[in-house]
Amino acid sequence: MSYQPKIGLEIHVELNTWSKMFCSCLNDPDERHPNVNICPICTAQPGSLPVINEEAVRKTIKTGLALNCQIPEYSKFDRKNYFYPDLPKGYQISQEYKPLCLGGFLEINSKKIRIKNIHLEEDTGSLIHPSDADYSLVNFNRAGVPLMELATEPDMDSAKEARKFAEELHLIMHYLDVSDADMEKGQM
Numbered sequence: 001m002s003y004q005p006k007i008g009l010e011i012h013v014e015l016n017t018w019s020k021m022f023c024s025c026l027n028d029p030d031e032r033h034p035n036v037n038i039c040p041i042c043t044a045q046p047g048s049l050p051v052i053n054e055e056a057v058r059k060t061i062k063t064g065l066a067l068n069c070q071i072p073e074y075s076k077f078d079r080k081n082y083f084y085p086d087l088p089k090g091y092q093i094s095q096e097y098k099p100l101c102l103g104g105f106l107e108i109n110s111k112k113i114r115i116k117n118i119h120l121e122e123d124t125g126s127l128i129h130p131s132d133a134d135y136s137l138v139n140f141n142r143a144g145v146p147l148m149e150l151a152t153e154p155d156m157d158s159a160k161e162a163r164k165f166a167e168e169l170h171l172i173m174h175y176l177d178v179s180d181a182d183m184e185k186g187q188m
Helices: 054-066 159-176
Strands: 010-014 078-081 091-094 105-108 111-122 126-128 137-139 146-152
Touching (some): 010 159, 091 111, 105 159
Antiparallel strands (some): 111 146
């Protein structure tokens, strides 16, 4: 019996917007200067209300159109509940059920790799682990940074094909000026 791989991907792309996903804080997850790009919204203070980043929506729709997706008339955000120290709200604002982009494909070597959906969500903070310490600190600079998540169908048959898909997507992100997509900085 021979098994053949079937590969689908979920790729997060950090959008290069001026501000974060749901507040006006600078979209700069600066790791060298913790907690300088924060406000009551991205640190989940009681009474703070999020306002959607229009630029992030536009960049996601632009990506969807470039990847042959349908753009539904109606889209909504959901709460994905989980506990983690760098997620102050106890939930992440995401688009589980009504994403901005549906369907679509990216052609790789004359083969269409189907795209299930593309949706927006916010990033969490990051943990800092000081050396020789028995505690961790939380940096909220990254909390609320806009992320675009692209999910493919399991249409790829090899790691080589999956890599080619990721490389092609990387080029498209640059061309559309949606993201810097710098892997070393965790932007894709």
